[in-house]
Amino acid sequence: DIVFAYINQNRWAILRDSIFILIVRFTTRAKIVCRYSAGGFSDFYNNSGIFKIYIKKILLRLDMIITEGQIINEQFKSIVSSVDVVSAHIGIPSNNVKIVNKNKTGFQVLYIIGQHRKEKGFWDLLYCIPKVISRNPNVIFNFVGDINDRLISKKNVQRFIKRHNIEEFIDFQGVKYGDEKDLCYQSSSIMTLPSYTEGLPLSILEGMSFGLPIVATRVGVIPEIIKEEVNGYLLNPGDRKKLIELISFLSMNHDLVEKIGNNNREYVLKSFTMQDFCRRLEACFDLIELEN
Numbered sequence: 346d347i348v349f350a351y352i353n354q355n356r357w358a359i360l361r362d363s364i365f366i367l368i369v370r371f372t373t374r375a376k377i378v379c380r381y382s383a384g385g386f387s388d389f390y391n392n393s394g395i396f397k398i399y400i401k402k403i404l405l406r407l408d409m410i411i412t413e414g415q416i417i418n419e420q421f422k423s424i425v426s427s428v429d430v431v432s433a434h435i436g437i438p439s440n441n442v443k444i445v446n447k448n449k450t451g452f453q454v455l456y457i458i459g460q461h462r463k464e465k466g467f468w469d470l471l472y473c474i475p476k477v478i479s480r481n482p483n484v485i486f487n488f489v490g491d492i493n494d495r496l497i498s499k500k501n502v503q504r505f506i507k508r509h510n511i512e513e514f515i516d517f518q519g520v521k522y523g524d525e526k527d528l529c530y531q532s533s534s535i536m537t538l539p540s541y542t543e544g545l546p547l548s549i550l551e552g553m554s555f556g557l558p559i560v561a562t563r564v565g566v567i568p569e570i571i572k573e574e575v576n577g578y579l580l581n582p583g584d585r586k587k588l589i590e591l592i593s594f595l596s597m598n599h600d601l602v603e604k605i606g607n608n609n610r611e612y613v614l615k616s617f618t619m620q621d622f623c624r625r626l627e628a629c630f631d632l633i634e635l636e637n
Contacts, residue, residue, distance in 0.1 A: 346375040347630060351382070352410075354389035356396060363403045376408040376633050382435070384413070384544035384565030387420035404428060409633050411626070413545040414566030431629050434566070436622030437550050437613070452481065452596040455533035455557065457489040457548050459520070462496040466539030466562065469585050471502065475509040476589045481596045486515045489529050530555035534602060535595050540564055541582040554613040556606035560591050576609050 348369050352362055369377055390397055401424060404410070409429040410421050421430045461467045470486070477484050492499060506512055521529055530536075536552035536559055543565035550570075552559060559577030561567050562584075571577050578595075580587040595602055 346373065347378055347633065348373070348375045349378050349380070352379045353381075354383055354386050356393065359400060359403065363399070366403060366406055370406045377406065378409045378411060378630070378633060379407050380411045381417065381421070382413055382544050383542075384417060385542040386417065387423065388542070390420075390424055401425060409629065411629050414569045416566055416569060417544065429633070431632065432566075433622065433625035433629055434570075434617065435545055435547065435550070436617045436619040437547065437554060438619050450485075450532075452484045452535075452599075453533045454484060454486045454592060454596075455489065455529060455536045455552065456486065456538070457521075457526075457529060457536070457552075458538075460491045460493060460496065461488065464541045466537075466541065466582070467497055469539045469583060469588060470537060471505060471515075472585055473589045473592065474511050474514060477592050477596070478511065478514050480593045482514075484514065484592070484596050487518055487529065487533065488515065489518045489521050489526070491520050492517065527555075530557065533557055535560060535577075535592070537561065537588070537592065538567075539580070539582070539588055543567060545570065550613055550617050553609035553617075556610040558595060558602055558605035558609065560588070560595070575605070576612065577605060 350362060350365060353359065366377060366379075369375055390400055393400060404421070404425045405428065407425075407428050409431065412418050412421065412430065412432050413434060414432045418430045418432055421428070456467075456470055458465050458467075474486055492502070506515060518529065530552055533552075533555075534557070536549070536557040538546060538549060538559070538561045540546075540562055541564065543562075545566040549559055549561060549567065553576065559571050561571060561577065561579060562582045563579045564582060568579060571579055573579060578591045580591065
């Protein structure tokens, strides 16, 4: 038998999940497989102080950890080398992979996130806007997602926008779901995600499925998915100068944008559907059954 569960990089979640893991370990002979879908476990572990001892003891009770990619695998192997750690890239539902609408007004840069925050590169992108539009005034920046005053000061945002006179070049669209979210992708030219920490963001796969080149940071599993000049471009977290250069460059090279976009659509259709994800998970489960 196999018991499947998720683990998180949160102390309370670890405590909660560890109770379940310990009950399974001491009351059954089942193999315990845990899925970790974020990207910064090593940072969480290294910053946990004495709680690191408990985290390691719980991880050692597992038979297998399934992550989003090889980069995350190495984080866990550095903590518990005796536990099997494998990766299974996530996929997106086939009904999300729709025909791309090429009718776009201007050069539309999409920044889509559930909730805007500093760690997701919000201020880095906002800072870049005046610099980009000074080079190409046809660029529009679309911010999709919630802005919570506890995370991002709306007053500071409005102050920055007014100081730099960029009201007409930025559109805060709020949270979008379903067809409205699909329309955000369809009406965009490129997508950017200048985060400081990630696993494998679902939004990047969604953007690629709609034929968008990706400009993102070298964090989490993103470098395993985005190859330079094939699927998009990478930069280091916080490198605002590079972000300005890449967005400006792409806004003036529409043929290249279309070429990369076509590469991305084919790439997702070939390797990142939900069916592909299920096959990868099944392969992980087959591996642990072979070890019984």
